[in-house]
Amino acid sequence: MTKTIRLIGAPTDIGASLRGASMGPEALRVADLPGILQRHGLDVLDTGNLSGPANPWLPPVEGFRHLAEVTEWCRAVHEATLACLRAEQLPMLLGGDHCLAIGSISAVAQHCRALGKQLVVLWLDAHADANTSQITPSGNLHGMPVACLCGRGPAALTGLSGATPALAPAAIRQIGIRSVDAGEKHHLQDLHLTVFDMRHIDENGMRQTMEQALAGIDERTHLHVSFDIDFLDPAIAPGVGTAVRGGPTYRETQLCMEMIADTGRLASLDIMELNPACDIRNETAVLVVELIESLFGKSTLIR
Numbered sequence: 648m649t650k651t652i653r654l655i656g657a658p659t660d661i662g663a664s665l666r667g668a669s670m671g672p673e674a675l676r677v678a679d680l681p682g683i684l685q686r687h688g689l690d691v692l693d694t695g696n697l698s699g700p701a702n703p704w705l706p707p708v709e710g711f712r713h714l715a716e717v718t719e720w721c722r723a724v725h726e727a728t729l730a731c732l733r734a735e736q737l738p739m740l741l742g743g744d745h746c747l748a749i750g751s752i753s754a755v756a757q758h759c760r761a762l763g764k765q766l767v768v769l770w771l772d773a774h775a776d777a778n779t780s781q782i783t784p785s786g787n788l789h790g791m792p793v794a795c796l797c798g799r800g801p802a803a804l805t806g807l808s809g810a811t812p813a814l815a816p817a818a819i820r821q822i823g824i825r826s827v828d829a830g831e832k833h834h835l836q837d838l839h840l841t842v843f844d845m846r847h848i849d850e851n852g853m854r855q856t857m858e859q860a861l862a863g864i865d866e867r868t869h870l871h872v873s874f875d876i877d878f879l880d881p882a883i884a885p886g887v888g889t890a891v892r893g894g895p896t897y898r899e900t901q902l903c904m905e906m907i908a909d910t911g912r913l914a915s916l917d918i919m920e921l922n923p924a925c926d927i928r929n930e931t932a933v934l935v936v937e938l939i940e941s942l943f944g945k946s947t948l949i950r
């Protein structure tokens with residue numbers, strides 16, 4: 648890994664059900680994310696935070712909360728991510744809530760399309776994030792990015808990459824899922840999305856799950872990881888707004904990260920939904936930084 652890693656902060660909770668993810672980028676910096684990566688010999692460039700509209704905290708309109716503001720934030724993320732990829736750097740989006748992945752992954756999909764690269768997106772999350780305005784229980788857009796990327800959503804978001812859908816559902820592999828809304832369950836089936844839920848991990852173990860999730864990745868693959876911090880078990884990661892118990896343990900998550908690193912194909916990353924208002928003495932941010940070290944190749948032994 649010789650590429651420069653560019654940190655892109657997106658301090659907003661515009662698509663979330665609870666306020667506080669807007670403080671995520673700064674909490675990761677306080678946990679010394681840039682310094683720790685640099686001490687691994689990685690080239691890290693922190694270009695600061697993007698800016699966008701404030702959170703007006705209004706009820707949903709026609710099934711969406713804050714659609715205009717979410718669109719503005721996602722456009723800013725899309726633009727910054729695309730510029731970074733075109734400069735042959737590795738974008739690391741520091742969220743912010745998970746609606747912003749519509750912006751980052753739209754840019755990644757657009758870039759891969761232009762270069763003829765195969766795109767694989769690993770979606771690490773407690774939730775499937777595949778709601779639409781018709782089936783959402785809340786209208787919060789952080790529950791809809793997967794649907795939007797698959798072309799199911801408002802045109803302003805589904806068309807960001809210059810093509811709709813931004814990517815084929817087959818490009819997405821979800822891991823750690825354990826909370827799916829009633830209508831969303833049918834939608835997942837309808838999209839034929841690949842979902843390795845917690846039951847799959849229970850029955851097959853993290854090793855076999857990751858072997859399946861990483862199948863088919865080769866030297867032509869652009870691997871994107873969209874890491875929602877609520878993927879982790881809340882017993883080890885309390886700093887999230889929508890915690891669901893029964894997530895992967897510390898060891899399971901380390902294995903997941905190390906197996907991704909072993910592919911050598913990680914080319915872009917989202918670190919989403921860290922909510923310092925829910926955290927205890929920034930311990931979740933510190934844990935996340937430790938996991939990101941593993942994602943970039945830290946291992947116990949020389950293998």
Ligand SMILES: [Mn+2]
Binds near residue numbers: 745773774776789
């Ligand atoms: Mn999510």
